[in-house]
Amino acid sequence: MKLSNFFLSTTKEAPAEAEIVSHQLMMRAGMIKKLGAGIYTWMPLGVRVLRKVENIVREEMNAAGAVELLMPVIQPAELWQESGRWDKMGPEMMRIKDRHDRDFIVQPTSEEVITDIARQELRSWRQLPKNFYHIQTKFRDERRPRFGVMRSREFIMKDAYSFDVDKDGLMKSYQIMYDAYARIFTRLGLEFRAVNADTGNIGGFASHEFQVLAESGEDVIAYAPDSDFAANLEMAEGVAPVAPRAAASKALELVHTPGQKTCEDVGTFLKLPLERQLKAMMYMSDSGFVLCMLRADHMVNEIKLGKVPALANYRPATAEEIEAHLGVEPGYCGPVPRHGNAHPDKVIVVADRTAAAMADFVCGANESGYHVTGGNWGRDCPEPDVVADIRSVVDGDASPDGKGVLKLRRGIEVGHVFALGQAYSAKLGAKFLDKDQKEQVMEMGCYGIGITRVVAAAIEQNHDEKGIIWPQAMAPFAVVIAALGYDRSAEVKAEADSLYASLSASGVDVALDDRGERPGVxxxxxELIGIPHRITIGDRGLKEGMVEYQARRDTAATKVPLAEIAAFVARALA
RNA sequence: CGGGGCGUAGCGCAGCCCGGUAGCGCGCCUGGUUUGGGACCAGGAUGUCGAAGGUUCGAAUCCUUUCGCCCCGACCA
Incomplete structure (x- = not known):
């Protein structure tokens, strides 16, 4: 591609609305242009990157035995009513009507359509397993689109759907996709982690998210540097402390703590670290009033809470409910009964594993303006009714696999593999005849990659103060020839043209900057648009028969004899 | 949806409090000088001041309504 023929539109300044670096750089590099909230045009430079990503995804999906098709963006409502998602999906799903006033949706995903295809086309066990995928535009009417194409309403996703005869088959298909995803993100040159994810309420039984590690990520993942353990913060298990609970060494004491309602206040007031305090969280659930106790520096994890039977259908308790059950306002609550105030018989105490292992703790005294110090489970209050993992792990916690300690990092979810089971196939009746001529419901998996988001995530991970630094696999051009004075120097023009021709002929994705721009520009x-390899040709070097090579990450250029540059570049690209 | 903020030239912004006929930087156009790190000189073009209504002799500026956009907030590729 000759750049004089291409279309570049870069700016020195980023629009004020661009908050994160990938959004700023994509705007500055002229990769995308905003058309509306969360809706972007992909400009020529951006499209080249998109296609690179798509092609790698396509190659690996094909290599993994998946077959490509293309399902419609606009889908009739009937299928979605049949699966129940027409009602379940809420305003995030875009609904439209045609001229006959019939209902349609703009697909946020394609389980319904693919399952419809499967139930019509796949009728014998001999046809299974099968994995279909497409790379298609999605629309999700996000309550808050942001960060450019990182969270846009319209985006491009590769979504694949596997169909198997049984759970074993599904788990094989799942593993094949998991491995393919690992290869895809490795080939794309991204630093990523596959993390164990919550299967949520769809009813599936295995799920991993592929997270690109980046500070600007919206997700938090916990991983063990010394092992392959990695999980979503919601999923990472907070293991019980190894050491048994220390014996009580202090007497229970009531201390006056007027106005000290938060753990931070109390800690400062009593000059005690948060690790010595218990904090109380009050909920109402199907079981009644629940008092959850955590170490004060830990955060309650609401997904884990929901998995504790005593907290089924929980919701935060109101101030009135807290007053009624504990006899005290929030801020002074705790497990230690106080005569005339506490009502331990009506209160279910759920303690986090760490909290349950604490001795000589500080906590609310169930009396306004008072805390207790030297509190101990069993001695000063009953042992907790339930001990469970109800907190989010923190940096330095023991890894659940027993290998080292956990670290927390932020990530951008670029891929998700999900063993769905029969959630859709049962509803839509995707059945086949097995070897014994018995009708069986297919086992499904679904596997997504946010193509457009991958582009943004790659920039989050690969940039400097000058601009984007593309991983070679997804660069809009692998190599650029910067011809200095192309419009003025016959020698430069001749050598640049000939190098461009020979690199092109040998299949290198090369751009020739023949625009005759000033060198600085x-x-x-x-550098802003991030071409990973640059060859500079100028009169100055040509006098000595030399050109220069500089990788985007290099701090200085390397002089290379003109005659050797093609071979040099071939080695750099390898 | 709740809270906060912003709509002025292609982009980034000032002007608004305190009404008086719209300005700066970048970019763009013309000519010249330049040409190894976003050049310099001279000249030039560009705005229904988001939209509608109101107050006023007069509105970018004050008031009302409305639309759009951004940021913060527990369902996601």
Missing amino acids: MFAEL
């Missing part, structure tokens, strides 16, 4: 732009 040219270098700044090429």
Whole structure:
């Protein structure tokens, strides 16, 4: 591609609305243009990157035995009513009507359509397993689109759907996709982690998210640097402390703590670290009033809470309910009964594993303006009714697999594999005849990659103060020839043209900057748009028979004899 | 949806409090000088001041309504 023929539109300044670096750089590099909230045009430069990502995804999906098709963006409501998602999906799903006033949706995903295809086309066990995928535009009317294409309403997703005869088959298909995803993100040159994810309420039984590690990520993942353990914060298990609970060494004491309602206040007031305090969280559930106790520096994890039987259908308790059950306002609540105030018989105490292992703790005294110090389970209050993992793990916690300690990092979810089971196939009646001529419901898996989001995530991970630094596999051009004075120097023009021709002929994805821009402008732009390899040809070097090579991450250029540059570049690209 | 903020030239912004006929930087156009790190000189073009209504002799500025956009907030590729 000759850049004089291409279309570049870069700017020095980023629009004020761009908050994160990938959004700013994509706007500055002229990769995308906003058309509305969460709706973007992909400009020529951006499309080249998108296609690179798509092609790698496509190659690996095909290599993994998945077959490509293309399902419609606009889908009739009937299928979605049949699966129940027409009612379940809420305003995130875009609904439209045609001229006959019939209902349609703009697909946020395609389980319904693919399952409809499966139930019509796949009728014998001999046809299974099968994995279909497409790369298609999605629309989700996000309550808050943001960060450019990172969370846009319209985006491009690769979604694949596997169909198997049984759970064993499904788990094999799942593993094949898991491995394919690992290869895809490795080939794309991204630093990522596959993390164990919550299967949520869809009823599936295995799920992993592929997270690109980046500080700007919206998700938090916990992983063990010394092992392959990695999980979503919601999923990472907070293991019980190894050491048994210390024996009580202090007497229970009531201390006056007027106005000290938060753990931080109390800690400062009593000059005690948060690790010595218990904090109380009050909920109402199907079982009644529940008092949850955690170490004060830990955060309650609401997904884990929901998995504790005593907290089925929980919701935060109101101030009135807290007053009624504990006899005290929030801020002074705790498990230690106080005569005339506490009502331990009506209160279910759920303690986090760490909290349950604490001795000589500080907590609310169930009396306004008072805390207790030297509190101990069993001695000063009953042992907790339930001990469970109800907190989010923190940096330095023991890894659940017993290998080292956990670290927390932020991530951007770029892929998700999900063993769905029969959630859709049962509803839509996707059945087949097995070897014994018995009708069986298919086992499904679904597997998504946010193509457009991958592009943004790659920039979050690969940039510097000058601009984007593309991983070679997804660069809009692998190599650029920066011809200095192309419009003025016959020698430069001749050598640049000939190098461009020979690299092109050998299949290198090369761009020739033949625009005759001033060197400063040219270098700044090429660095901003992040071309990983640059060959600079100028009169100055040509006098000595030399050109220069500089990788985007290099701090200085390397002089290379003109005659050797093609071979040099071939090695750099390898 | 709740809270906060913003709509002025292609982009980034000032002007608004305190009404008086719209300005700066970048970009763009013309000519010249330049040409190894976003050049310099001279000249030039560009706005229904988001929209509608109101107050006023007069509105970018004050009032009302409305639309759009951004940021913060527990369902996601």
